[in-house]
Amino acid sequence: MGVVDDAEQPGFITTTLDKLLRWGRSRSMWPVNAGIACCSLEMMTTGAARYDFDRFGIMFRSSPRQADVMIVPGPITKKMAPIVQRVYNQMAEPRWVIAMGSCAISGGTFVDSYNVLPGAETILPVDIYIPGCPPRPEALLYGCLQLKKLISETSTIGSSRKPMYVPPVLPEEWPLELLGEYDALEAGAVWVQPERDSPPVTPLGDAESAPEDEL
Amino acid sequence: MFGSGLLKGLGITLRHALGRPVTELYPFEHKNPPANSRTFIAMHVNEEGAPACRACNTCIVGCPDRVLKLVKDPDDPKRAVEFVVNSGRCTYCGLCVENCPFDALYFTQDYERATRDKGALIYHLIEDGACTHEGEVDRP
Amino acid sequence: MSAAMWIHALLWLVGLLLLIAVVTVMGVWWERKFIGHLQRRRGPLHHGFHGLLQLPADMVKMISKEDIVPDSADPWLFQIGPLMVVVPAIAAMAALMFAPGFGLLDMNHGLFYIFAFQTLLPLGFAVIGWSCASKFTLIGALRAAAQLISYEIPMLLAALGVVVAAGSMRLTDIINAQAGVWYIFKEPLGFAIFGIAVLAEMNRTPFDLPEAESELVAGYQTEYSGMKFGFVQLAEYSVLFTGSYLVSALFLGGWNMPFLPASPLWLLLKIVACMTMTMWFRGTFPRLRVDSLMSLSWKWLLPIALVNIMAVAALALALPGIY
Numbered sequence: 035m036g037v038v039d040d041a042e043q044p045g046f047i048t049t050t051l052d053k054l055l056r057w058g059r060s061r062s063m064w065p066v067n068a069g070i071a072c073c074s075l076e077m078m079t080t081g082a083a084r085y086d087f088d089r090f091g092i093m094f095r096s097s098p099r100q101a102d103v104m105i106v107p108g109p110i111t112k113k114m115a116p117i118v119q120r121v122y123n124q125m126a127e128p129r130w131v132i133a134m135g136s137c138a139i140s141g142g143t144f145v146d147s148y149n150v151l152p153g154a155e156t157i158l159p160v161d162i163y164i165p166g167c168p169p170r171p172e173a174l175l176y177g178c179l180q181l182k183k184l185i186s187e188t189s190t191i192g193s194s195r196k197p198m199y200v201p202p203v204l205p206e207e208w209p210l211e212l213l214g215e216y217d218a219l220e221a222g223a224v225w226v227q228p229e230r231d232s233p234p235v236t237p238l239g240d241a242e243s244a245p246e247d248e249l
Numbered sequence: 250m251f252g253s254g255l256l257k258g259l260g261i262t263l264r265h266a267l268g269r270p271v272t273e274l275y276p277f278e279h280k281n282p283p284a285n286s287r288t289f290i291a292m293h294v295n296e297e298g299a300p301a302c303r304a305c306n307t308c309i310v311g312c313p314d315r316v317l318k319l320v321k322d323p324d325d326p327k328r329a330v331e332f333v334v335n336s337g338r339c340t341y342c343g344l345c346v347e348n349c350p351f352d353a354l355y356f357t358q359d360y361e362r363a364t365r366d367k368g369a370l371i372y373h374l375i376e377d378g379a380c381t382h383e384g385e386v387d388r389p
Numbered sequence: 390m391s392a393a394m395w396i397h398a399l400l401w402l403v404g405l406l407l408l409i410a411v412v413t414v415m416g417v418w419w420e421r422k423f424i425g426h427l428q429r430r431r432g433p434l435h436h437g438f439h440g441l442l443q444l445p446a447d448m449v450k451m452i453s454k455e456d457i458v459p460d461s462a463d464p465w466l467f468q469i470g471p472l473m474v475v476v477p478a479i480a481a482m483a484a485l486m487f488a489p490g491f492g493l494l495d496m497n498h499g500l501f502y503i504f505a506f507q508t509l510l511p512l513g514f515a516v517i518g519w520s521c522a523s524k525f526t527l528i529g530a531l532r533a534a535a536q537l538i539s540y541e542i543p544m545l546l547a548a549l550g551v552v553v554a555a556g557s558m559r560l561t562d563i564i565n566a567q568a569g570v571w572y573i574f575k576e577p578l579g580f581a582i583f584g585i586a587v588l589a590e591m592n593r594t595p596f597d598l599p600e601a602e603s604e605l606v607a608g609y610q611t612e613y614s615g616m617k618f619g620f621v622q623l624a625e626y627s628v629l630f631t632g633s634y635l636v637s638a639l640f641l642g643g644w645n646m647p648f649l650p651a652s653p654l655w656l657l658l659k660i661v662a663c664m665t666m667t668m669w670f671r672g673t674f675p676r677l678r679v680d681s682l683m684s685l686s687w688k689w690l691l692p693i694a695l696v697n698i699m700a701v702a703a704l705a706l707a708l709p710g711i712y
Contacts, residue, residue, distance in 0.1 A: 054449055055449065058445070058447070061436045062446045082428075083430045086425070088433060089432070091436055091440070091447065097610070124457075128454075128455075
């Protein structure tokens with residue numbers, strides 16, 4: 035959903051439009067009103083009176099069609115993964131994803147569990163990672179401001195459609211839905227199984243024998 | 250009386266509207282989180298400027314998420330060459346800070362560490378035997 | 390028609406479209422700001438002077454968003470749906486009079502014209518809700534249709550009381566008839582009914598069931614992205630403006646002000662005050678249930694409106710000089 039210019043050098047109108055789009059998009063980020071787990075409480079706090087998302091024009095929209103940003107606030111279980119993926123697919127381009135908290139970044143303390151994905155980037159292209167468990171409201175605001183910076187730095191000239199993280203062979207454990215042709219377009223080539231963030235194997239009492247390259 | 254509750258509610262909201270907003274203007278005014286808040290782990294430095302860590306492994310044994318990594322100096326078993334925290338997976342439970350017999354670890358009051366690069370969340374507190382930063386992280 | 394009339398109409402058209410744009414931009418800004426303060430927040434603050442550039446940024450973003458047409462949607466109805474809402478909402482504004490002789494169409498049935506076009510809105514909502522082939526939009530649209538049709542009747546009956554008293558459907562005549570006493574003092578019952586019914590017609594809290602965020606995701610506009618959603622918002626704020634205008638013109642004396650010369654400024658002030666009142670309600674009241682919404686309209690407002698119009702007619706016959 036960018037400004038398309040066939041010329042080699044983008045002209046004056048194209049660059050002005052690009053600047054305008056970046057200005058508008060970075061100042062009007064509407065997140066989906068979707069909370070997954072405990073971090074969403076901190077997300078609500080950020081929207082409430084003391085920290086007030088609306089100061090920056092960040093306004094929660096219930097419908098993913100009208101939203102720009104998806105804040106993933108919590109661990110994505112394998113049961114929840116198709117739904118999260120679906121909400122992301124329903125959002126209109128351009129769209130961004132914020133992984134909020136340790137669980138959304140890497141699976142957090144649940145990473146060894148049988149039913150939790152190792153981070154939101156397993157199924158979504160994450161733009162901003164906000165560490166914390168949960169992050170403070172200020173940290174979330176800071177993350178949103180970082181996203182604002184990212185949007186205003188990203189050129190909109192040319193197609194800025196982001197690849198969908200749809201695997202060519204759907205994993206059986208968390209069956210992802212393919213919603214029509216649109217999703218299947220970018221399937222296959224872009225699917226990269228993110229490297230599992232494996233924990234260092236540290237047997238109790240024998241810490242020195244831990245392999246060094248794992249973390 | 251029918252409708253008096255509605256008027257009362259309108260009065261309450263109007264009182265709030267005329268009052269002072271409680272909003273903290275975050276990026277323009279910083280308020281430090283409370284002293285007992287658990288944010289990010291950092292390493293103390295002793296008088297000689299070396300890391301206060303004595304490489305005793307207590308923190309690693311106690312860590313429930315196994316996000317810490319410690320590499321000892323082969324010549325000096327009481328000296329850490331490398332100390333790494335994976336903040337992207339840490340729960341900030343504080344067991345490492347509590348467990349440390351030398352009080353080498355502490356929690357910072359810093360929270361602005363959102364990043365575009367997941368790898369940047371792996372903090373090297375000690376590198377080549379020296380503290381790389383105390384509570385300060387190079388932000389992208 | 391002569392060339393001068395064409396130019397006159399064209400100028401007014403441009404002026405009205407500008408007015409709608411300004412009303413939408415300033416209305417949304419003021420709503421977010423005012424509700425923010427009602428909740429002890431600050432509202433839009435950092436983009437522009439006190440967040441004034443917030444709405445232009447939103448509009449730039451909405452124009453550049455992807456325009457999604459769901460696979461299962463009826464493509465043709467889905468495309469014209471927002472138009473079917475925007476066009477009646479804007480067309481109804483053609484009859485608004487802002488000062489004696491200052492308006493696009495000073496019709497002798499101006500009130501009737503406005504109500505006629507407002508009656509078309511539920512059709513647009515129903516088309517939107519049906520075309521998306523989604524549960525939420527359909528339920529929202531049916532709720533909108535039911536609510537708008539139910540509340541139209543008390544609203545029209547209450548407005549009829551004013552028409553009976555003023556003896557005309559021309560907005561100029563109605564407002565000029567209030568040069569002495571406003572109709573809010575002559576017909577307080579009619580004002581209460583009209584205010585509640587107009588609130589429901591405008592889909593505002595506590596009657597915002599068609600887009601109840603906690604039940605239906607965003608009601609009938611769930612599936613709309615980008616500028617189509619913007620158009621629906623535009624229609625909503627146009628209707629809000631028209632409704633506020635009607636309350637100010639029919640009951641609050643329009644451009645009249647006691648002890649002060651008549652001026653369009655008073656009308657504007659009253660409209661802004663009415664819009665602020667709806668925002669105040671939105672920041673205060675919870676939402677009605679569907680069945681209590683219906684029973685409020687049919688069991689209470691309609692009989693009271695009938696009593697009101699009969700009383701007004703009787704008074705107008707009995708005291709021709711005063712009423």
